[in-house]
Amino acid sequence: MKKYLKNILAATMILSMTTALAACGGSEATDDKEDANADGAENTGKQTLILATSADFPPYEFYEGGEVVGIDAEVAKAIADKLGYELKIEDMIFDSIIPSIVSGKADIGMAGMTVTEDRLESVDFTDSYATGIQSIIVKEDSEITSVDDLLAEGANHKVGVQTTTTGDAYTTDDIEKAGKGTVERYNKGTDAVEALKAGKVDCVVIDNEPAKSFVEANEGLKILDTEYTTENYAIALAKDSELTEPINKALNELIEDGTVKGIVDKYIKAE
Ligand code: GLN
Numbered sequence: 217m218k219k220y221l222k223n224i225l226a227a228t229m230i231l232s233m234t235t236a237l238a239a240c241g242g243s244e245a246t247d248d249k250e251d252a253n254a255d256g257a258e259n260t261g262k263q264t265l266i267l268a269t270s271a272d273f274p275p276y277e278f279y280e281g282g283e284v285v286g287i288d289a290e291v292a293k294a295i296a297d298k299l300g301y302e303l304k305i306e307d308m309i310f311d312s313i314i315p316s317i318v319s320g321k322a323d324i325g326m327a328g329m330t331v332t333e334d335r336l337e338s339v340d341f342t343d344s345y346a347t348g349i350q351s352i353i354v355k356e357d358s359e360i361t362s363v364d365d366l367l368a369e370g371a372n373h374k375v376g377v378q379t380t381t382t383g384d385a386y387t388t389d390d391i392e393k394a395g396k397g398t399v400e401r402y403n404k405g406t407d408a409v410e411a412l413k414a415g416k417v418d419c420v421v422i423d424n425e426p427a428k429s430f431v432e433a434n435e436g437l438k439i440l441d442t443e444y445t446t447e448n449y450a451i452a453l454a455k456d457s458e459l460t461e462p463i464n465k466a467l468n469e470l471i472e473d474g475t476v477k478g479i480v481d482k483y484i485k486a487e
Pocket residue numbers: 270273310327328329330331348378380381382383405423
């Protein structure tokens with residue numbers, strides 16, 4: 217799909233955009249960091265690195281025993297450890313992550329977040345650390361059998377998505393604006409899945425790994441064999457952030473020494 221090419225293009229632009237920023241000063245989240253230190257449980261004397269995420273996206277981020285865990289949480293912790301920061305995780309709806317980075321309330325955003333040209337207009341991204349796939353969840357007896365059924369002339373399906381995700385962007389363009397159906401937007405992926413179960417939408421377009429978790433947790437749902445598109449996940453930072461260069465370097469070291477793969481393998485079992 218042409219969007220896929222766009223994403224690849226966007227990903228290749230990231231480094232050239234970020235390396236130039238390394239010399240720029242100014243810690244945009246200083247005040248919030250002080251606040252974070254003030255109400256943090258322990259005071260280690262370290263500076264705080266605030267991660268904005270949306271912990272409804274297993275296995276990248278989800279709750280376990282009242283704590284946010286998952287691939288992104290662990291990769292962020294490994295980066296914070298490497299750079300000598302105390303990691304503080306702020307959970308919010310996906311739609312709020314980029315605004316919280318732009319306003320300086322959070323230092324980094326990780327939420328299985330895809331690099332897109334639109335997002336590159338307001339934030340920078342590190343190199344990619346994982347690949348995502350947009351998948352389609354349907355009820356087991358659905359008459360929708362492939363992505364082509366959604367995009368066919370005369371198609372008229374109700375598609376559920378998580379608001380402002382790439383699944384929202386693709387289906388808004390390819391289905392809603394093309395007059396081939398409607399898009400219902402939900403704050404959380406789980407809300408979109410509930411709407412599917414209740415028959416309010418005909419399918420849900422969402423990233424493949426959370427899709428697998430949602431299908432496992434809910435009887436009567438399945439993932440279609442055909443994928444909507446493939447994309448790259450990366451860490452978002454404020455434009456001109458002085459953290460971009462050290463975080464990108466730390467991330468690449470953690471990729472090269474196998475730490476990231478170890479974390480991914482812990483949460484995603486080979487099929
Ligand atoms: N990868 C998708 C995006 O970046 C969805 C991410 C999410 O829902 N956490 O838009």
